[in-house]
């Protein structure tokens with residue numbers, strides 16, 4: 001399973017700011033979106049382009065444009081919304097498929113509460129957005145929804161991933177590509193990523 005750690009200096013710096021315990025809601029939100037933008041840049045590196053001719057300032061000029069690649073962005077509620085603005089800045093024409101899951105705090109199992117997918121998923125590449133890949137349960141449930149709806153090309157964008165979740169994903173959906181700003185050390189006894197970011201949803205929405 002391809003796992004791309006996007007360790008550009010700008011990303012490493014921004015992630016360092018996100019890890020600070022006293023970061024404000026506004027700053028956390030701004031940086032989550034900025035890293036979302038940079039991850040999108042990497043995750044779309046292999047999109048095909050085609051040549052076309054336009055009228056330039058000095059006459060006709062050959063340019064390139066993205067070749068009819070259809071994309072759906074899939075933010076996982078709630079925390080995935082924190083990355084969405086940055087991703088859509090890069091791909092303004094993308095359709096958005098929204099998926100809502102929360103993790104049961106005792107069992108750590110994902111609980112589905114909302115799904116609204118775009119049409120023709122068999123023609124689209126899906127870019128799943130979630131700041132945290134912990135046990136992998138939420139991501140796997142989202143991938144299963146997308147595959148059931150016909151989607152065959154799926155990539156996931158994360159701020160931080162845990163080795164435990166990546167291992168589980170490798171065993172279940174090795175075809176899915178992961179782009180993450182970091183792979184952290186491990187999960188603690190209550191399923192939080194160490195050193196991680198804490199509860200990303202709470203930090204983005206200012207709850208708690």
Ligand SMILES: O=P(O)(O)OC[C@H]1O[C@H](OP(=O)(O)OP(=O)(O)O)[C@H](O)[C@@H]1O
Nearest residue numbers: 077078079102103134135136137138201
């Ligand atoms: O890999 P997993 O073990 O499934 O955990 C990761 C999930 O947990 C968090 O969501 P949470 O349940 O806190 O919901 P929220 O976004 O509403 O805060 C996070 O944003 C992921 O969706």
Ligand SMILES: O=c1cc[nH]c(=O)[nH]1
Nearest residue numbers: 134192193198199200
């Ligand atoms: O570390 C974690 C794990 C799951 N969800 C979070 O928001 N943070």
Ligand SMILES: [Mg+2]
Nearest residue numbers: 199200201202
């Ligand atoms: Mg949360």
